[in-house]
Amino acid sequence: MPSSIVSRRDLPPLATLRAFEAAARHLSFRMAAAELGVTPTAISHQVRLLEETLGQAMFVRHVRRVSLTPAGAMLYPVLRDGFDAFARGVTQLRRARARTAVVVSATRLFTARLLVPAVGGFAAAHPAIDLHLHASDLLVDLTSGGADIAIRYGDGPFGDLVATPLLAERVGVLCSPALAVATPDDLRRVPLLHSEWTSPVAGPDWASWARLAGIEGLPITTGPRFTDDGHALQAAIAGHGAVVSSLTLAAPDLAAGLLVHPFGPVIDGGSYHVLTTRAAAVRPEIAAVRGWLDAMTRVGAG
Numbered sequence: 001m002p003s004s005i006v007s008r009r010d011l012p013p014l015a016t017l018r019a020f021e022a023a024a025r026h027l028s029f030r031m032a033a034a035e036l037g038v039t040p041t042a043i044s045h046q047v048r049l050l051e052e053t054l055g056q057a058m059f060v061r062h063v064r065r066v067s068l069t070p071a072g073a074m075l076y077p078v079l080r081d082g083f084d085a086f087a088r089g090v091t092q093l094r095r096a097r098a099r100t101a102v103v104v105s106a107t108r109l110f111t112a113r114l115l116v117p118a119v120g121g122f123a124a125a126h127p128a129i130d131l132h133l134h135a136s137d138l139l140v141d142l143t144s145g146g147a148d149i150a151i152r153y154g155d156g157p158f159g160d161l162v163a164t165p166l167l168a169e170r171v172g173v174l175c176s177p178a179l180a181v182a183t184p185d186d187l188r189r190v191p192l193l194h195s196e197w198t199s200p201v202a203g204p205d206w207a208s209w210a211r212l213a214g215i216e217g218l219p220i221t222t223g224p225r226f227t228d229d230g231h232a233l234q235a236a237i238a239g240h241g242a243v244v245s246s247l248t249l250a251a252p253d254l255a256a257g258l259l260v261h262p263f264g265p266v267i268d269g270g271s272y273h274v275l276t277t278r279a280a281a282v283r284p285e286i287a288a289v290r291g292w293l294d295a296m297t298r299v300g301a302g
Contacts, residue, residue: 169269
């Protein structure tokens with residue numbers, strides 16, 4: 001028989017707590033909105049509702065950032081630890097399924113250019129493992145169970161994570177063969193495409209490439225701009241101009257003849273790393289995915 005005494009939790013709506021926790025963790029309504037898949041206005045609305053429910057402010061609003069009030073600083077670690085516990089519980093349930101799933105988080109360009117074309121090969125080699133690809137340029141917290149493996153560009157530091165180098169970055173000029181660009185002087189007659197990097201580690205652009213090449217007078221401040229590296233590459237494939245982009249991630253397009261790298265110089269960058277927690281690194285399904293990534297990139301590099 002159910003008890004006649006029911007303990008009711010006097011809590012604000014869960015949506016307000018989730019929005020607050022994400023905003024407090026990032027100290028940004030915009031980044032919280034990107035994580036939760038909503039608009040910054042929706043995050044602001046939920047935070048306002050929480051503040052009205054509790055009768056006190058959670059954030060101090062500045063021009064382009066927010067900071068926690070004493071009340072917000074008191075509430076945030078409680079919610080953070082609670083949501084982390086929820087995530088661990090959900091992760092354990094997912095791992096208890098008959099089939100094993102591995103979530104791989106990588107940048108959008110890396111996912112589109114290297115992982116998606118190769119995913120069929122992984123499924124054929126490992127039919128008992130479901131590979132889930134999470135494409136995002138935002139950092140993912142591997143300790144919270146949001147992903148099992150992350151592929152990220154840069155040389156760290158990576159804290160307590162297990163980091164294995166995967167690919168070295170090389171950047172140069174790319175364009176469609178239809179443009180017939182053969183010398184640096186030919187760049188003066190074609191549009192220069194620009195990628196406005198949104199990742200934490202900024203990449204080379206036309207200005208840095210021109211300095212290294214010793215070329216003056218290029219119209220490096222004009223031309224179409226893209227906030228997504230993949231869109232800039234797609235515009236180059238379509239013949240809309242030349243772009244300074246990753247030769248490493250454009251390897252499939254170069255091999256297929258969709259793009260050409262007509263001349264140097266090449267800018268050597270950092271490395272892409274495979275990141276896991278120490279606990280995840282010893283799981284056999286994680287080892288299988290890491291081995292597949294290593295073999296896939298070796299073939300691509302060859």
